[in-house]
Amino acid sequence: MIEHREGPLTARAVPGPALYFRTALAEKPRAVLGLLHGYADHSGRYTHVMDHFAERGISTIALDMRGHGRALGERGYCDKFEEFLDDAAELAALTEKQAAGLPQFLLGHSFGGLVSATSALETPRTFRGVLLSSPYFGLSLAVPKVKKLVGQLASRIYPRLSLASGLTGADVTRDAERAAAYDADPLGFPTAKARWFFETLAAQDRAIAQAPRLKLPLYVSFGTVDKVAQIADAKRFFDAAGGSDKTWDERKGAYHEPLSDPDWADVADAMTKWMLDRA
DSSP states (O other): OOEEEEEEEOOOSSOSOOEEEEEEEOSSOSEEEEEEOOTTOOGGGGHHHHHHHHHTTEEEEEEEOTTSTTSOSSTTOOSSTHHHHHHHHHHHHHHHHHHTTSOEEEEEETHHHHHHHHHHHHSOOSEEEEEEESOOSSBOSOOOHHHHHHHHHHHHHOTTOEEEOOOOHHHHOSOHHHHHHHHHOTTOOSEEEHHHHHHHHHHHHHHHHHGGGOOSOEEEEEETTOSSBOHHHHHHHHHHOOOSOEEEEEETTOOSOTTTSTTHHHHHHHHHHHHHHHO
16 A cells, blocks of 8 residues: 655755655555656656555655745746755655665656756765656757847846746657646746756756766666757766766657656666665
């Protein structure tokens, strides 16, 4: 039997807006996983994956980062990228408390993958391994040069400028039903703030430069038809990572969300085996 919990996270170790958490706790857990969603995304879109893990003995705690889902904060905005690392620290504290000595892992998708990787690089914790789903180390979608210049200027003088992301459900999954749900989701949003965008670009460069410092076991899943994140940049990070235990799981024909594509359960099973082998 899976135990589900969810609610606001108001008692923070680091000052910031109230976040939101949800759990899928295994009846007899063998490991505990912390999960971070992507940009303009939220933890509620991962309940099917969380239940899948729980049925196989892995309890999951997922967090809505600031400005996303049911968390408070301006939608998709940050003054500095490090604010999201504060949120990752809150997730790590929740995961450690729930684990009570069990092995812990960290999973991040897309932008959450960048946050997870950076958090693991900059703040050593007790995770047994880091899993990244289509990590956002570079952008696959073409950004017109004039739009990029306007955004760069706005990041300094009008950081809250919203530019259309151009992202739709059909860009992230081949599953038509899930794609339609993505477009209709009231907790999502179709824009990117100028400051967030350029803070993220700088964070991507830092993460790739610092990748040799990552010694933890690393698992990366990436679709070959990802229309959002750049697979070549993710491979650069993976190849540069300093640990000897690394798994590159390339999914032929998959879109940006391997865990929402039609064969998502195969991806989740591969992740489950990888974690339990290291637990």
